[in-house]
Amino acid sequence: MLINKQESSTSLASLGEFGLITHLTKNFKCIQKTTIKAVGDDAAVLKTNQNTLVSTDLLIEGVHFDLSYMPLKHLGYKAVVVNLSDIYAMNGVATQITVSIAVSNRFSLEALEELYAGIHLACKTYHIDLIGGDTTSSTKGLLISITAIGEAKKEAITYRNGAKENDLLVVSGDLGAAYLGLQVLEREKQVFQANPNSQPDLEQYSYLVERQLKPEARKDIVNLLKELEVKPTAMIDISDGLSSEIIHLCKQSNVGCDLYEAKIPLDPQVISACEEFNIDSTMVALSGGEDYELLFTIAQKDFDNIKGNPHLTVIGHMTDKNTGIHLVTRANQKIKLTAQGWNALED
């Protein structure tokens, strides 16, 4: 379970910084026409006739991930995916990434090869070019800083501020699974620490664990909306939890919202795990985070185009700003929504 267990171990210092970058990136091929020059010069060179989208995220060991249950290959994959998700949330096409890492001397070359295998897989899956980065040592743990670059035609770009009163609020996929996956893994870690010979059986939590360890970004939804000829009026990806993201959309669009508890899409594993952990499934969906689903608003006239689509669920509608932002419960009570999304700066 722990990364120190690998059989062979090559020290990073033996390669040097440039040797290491060359080694780790040697299998990466560039496929995007917009990539003129990737790794190997002072800067990468890109050329698009569209608008360029840029988003960046910093992931820190001990804050954003725990290597005792997060395999390095999955971590590399997830680190890329969470960045791409921001590009798709603009209704854009992700095209390139830069990846910077800092590693303490407890990491071997083989460990970084695993990490880059995951990054490579994400690049292949999402058709992204790795165009640059930085590799250095850290005084503690592993840090990953990724910048994702994408493109979109001006008229396709979907900001957070375009939602209008009476627009429908739509979410892709289902919510809460990633958070519950984390709870399952944390529990297994406790069990493992108490008894290192225990064999975890995660079968019944497979979907939850996969959503936590190997999330996907909803590139497919961006393509689906194009096919359906629906342009969202506003869009955001769900990284911090549904509640926090709805508040972002409402504040930036100057509207209110009624969110219907009964409409929130939940996987059966989420429902049964919530019973087992004795937590409220609505609270998990609202505040869990890390689902990387897309949350967007559409004009009412577009409802027929998305109606019945298995990937999309209408969960509410936008109201006048003065009405406020509310959850309408199954008992038809209105509760004010507060942002309980994950706060990376909390003590």
Added chain:
Amino acid sequence: MLINKQESSTSLASLGEFGLITHLTKNFKCIQKTTIKAVGDDAAVLKTNQNTLVSTDLLIEGVHFDLSYMPLKHLGYKAVVVNLSDIYAMNGVATQITVSIAVSNRFSLEALEELYAGIHLACKTYHIDLIGGDTTSSTKGLLISITAIGEAKKEAITYRNGAKENDLLVVSGDLGAAYLGLQVLEREKQVFQANPNSQPDLEQYSYLVERQLKPEARKDIVNLLKELEVKPTAMIDISDGLSSEIIHLCKQSNVGCDLYEAKIPLDPQVISACEEFNIDSTMVALSGGEDYELLFTIAQKDFDNIKGNPHLTVIGHMTDKNTGIHLVTRANQKIKLTAQGWNALED
């Protein structure tokens, strides 16, 4: 001298992640026409008709900087500048940056305000827009990850691989001062630790210390070359030391090089500090690093255009690949150049 000494101290957790970003970036104004949307959505939106340049760097406390003598405002400034330097090294115009930081709970809001004051000053000085970033907690110290974005016409871009046999090797400014500034500061730190009442007198090292704490990127040289109508055949910025950068140019351009020791430009403070520290000034210029000068090659026909310019010095010429890469000493001996530039991954 230490950052913990500030009088007021506001905890970061009290603001939350979004409150903190809003607070730190509220004084930043966007001035670039290519910035369509900066901070505040899932991704920034840019639009240029030229090629886009992208470069990224990761700076880690205890590896790249020491806050016991690096004021946070200077650190913010330097962190931006070293990234812009990579854009200028492509013969481009720097236009935007993203800034991600991770901080441990020993940092107060006031400390981050100082850091962002330096970032702000660099943005104003170099006409750069801050367009995004990420702010999170770290388990140890301060980390800064910056991605610099720039633009250049296709025909202006200068890669590392265009140097030709007989081209002249040219460097801007002078070399070695930043390294010696670091030696001076390290020595003062020792003195301060032994006797906290000592008052350092850095007057005679003012240039060296400034080159270490507040380097500038040579945007002016990119403009100067344009005025002089000289397009370098290859270019790189000197971050790791002259020796290592020459080897990069030669390897990527498939040429050799004769570098003349007597031609290497040194400031008088560098020469006197080398005598005081009893180190060889040529070694300092070759391996010191962090000078952020531009190193480039030009065709011989362009020599008349740069001749006598006080900002530029011809220090050698490119040779056949098989001749190798050599330093020609004052005694007219040829010594093979090796990359002794700073290796961030060394133990």
